[in-house]
Amino acid sequence: MFGIGMPELIVIAVVALLVVGPKKLPDLAKSLGKGFQEFKKATDGVTDSIKKSLNPDDLKNDVEDIKNSLLYGKKDEVADHETSPSPPKDATSKVQS
Numbered sequence: 001m002f003g004i005g006m007p008e009l010i011v012i013a014v015v016a017l018l019v020v021g022p023k024k025l026p027d028l029a030k031s032l033g034k035g036f037q038e039f040k041k042a043t044d045g046v047t048d049s050i051k052k053s054l055n056p057d058d059l060k061n062d063v064e065d066i067k068n069s070l071l072y073g074k075k076d077e078v079a080d081h082e083t084s085p086s087p088p089k090d091a092t093s094k095v096q097s
Contacts, residue, residue, distance in 0.1 A: 016028070
């Protein structure tokens with residue numbers, strides 16, 4: 001985890017023991033553990049909501065709907081769009097205001 005070995009963990013524990021003291025060290029460890037647990041829950045919740053909002057199947061269907069509406073002038077899904085595609089509009093036939 002983060003490239004920290006046993007000797008580094010021992011040094012960190014000794015420094016924490018000297019700075020905080022032996023009476024408050026267990027409370028500090030407990031509060032840090034709870035903090036990390038809440039942080040993990042929050043990040044998991046955000047990750048799940050992002051995965052739900054970026055569902056690839058829904059995005060693919062939306063892209064297909066937009067493509068069909070732009071290419072063929074239809075808003076619903078097209079079952080067989082190759083049978084009667086509407087011709088593309090010419091750029092020179094724009095309506096002037």
